[in-house]
Amino acid sequence: MDAVKHPKREKHDGPLNERLATSGFRFTPQRQHVYDVLLGDRNHPTAEEVFIRAKKGMADISIATVYNCLDALVKCDLVKQVNLDRDATRYCPNMTEHSHFYCDECGDIHDIALPATTQANLNLPRGFRVKQYEISLRGLCRDCAAKQ
Ligand SMILES: [Zn+2]
Numbered sequence: 708m709d710a711v712k713h714p715k716r717e718k719h720d721g722p723l724n725e726r727l728a729t730s731g732f733r734f735t736p737q738r739q740h741v742y743d744v745l746l747g748d749r750n751h752p753t754a755e756e757v758f759i760r761a762k763k764g765m766a767d768i769s770i771a772t773v774y775n776c777l778d779a780l781v782k783c784d785l786v787k788q789v790n791l792d793r794d795a796t797r798y799c800p801n802m803t804e805h806s807h808f809y810c811d812e813c814g815d816i817h818d819i820a821l822p823a824t825t826q827a828n829l830n831l832p833r834g835f836r837v838k839q840y841e842i843s844l845r846g847l848c849r850d851c852a853a854k855q
């Protein structure tokens with residue numbers, strides 16, 4: 708019996724180096740590390756929070772490098788910026804269409820999947836075409852709602 712081949716499972720550095728290269732960015736261990744930090748705890752950290760987490764695995768990384776890495780990841784469409792009111796920009800590695808639920812109590816931000824029909828249900832005036840949309844939700848997360 709022939710063994711089934713899995714050509715896609717070849718070992719390499721994963722999609723990050725390719726995505727960086729396509730957008731004209733160099734792959735660096737710092738960029739990989741910052742991306743890993745964002746993928747690790749997906750609670751939409753600010754750049755400063757990313758910096759604090761990044762230092763745990765890479766003690767000599769600087770805040771300037773973290774900003775540089777975040778900028779590269781955003782430009783490569785691997786991470787998106789999330790802005791709420793006048794808060795510091797936060798970073799989200801979930802690139803599927805989703806909305807954000809902001810908890811007024813604990814300040815956490817949760818990803819909420821958008822139903823596929825949302826765009827059709829927007830009730831847009833005739834002739835308008837949506838290219839991108841962002842819906843923000845506010846309220847209490849499950850944990851905070853349970854405490855009340
Ligand atoms: Zn909460």
Ligand SMILES: [Zn+2]
Nearest residue numbers: 799801807818
């Ligand atoms: Zn998000």
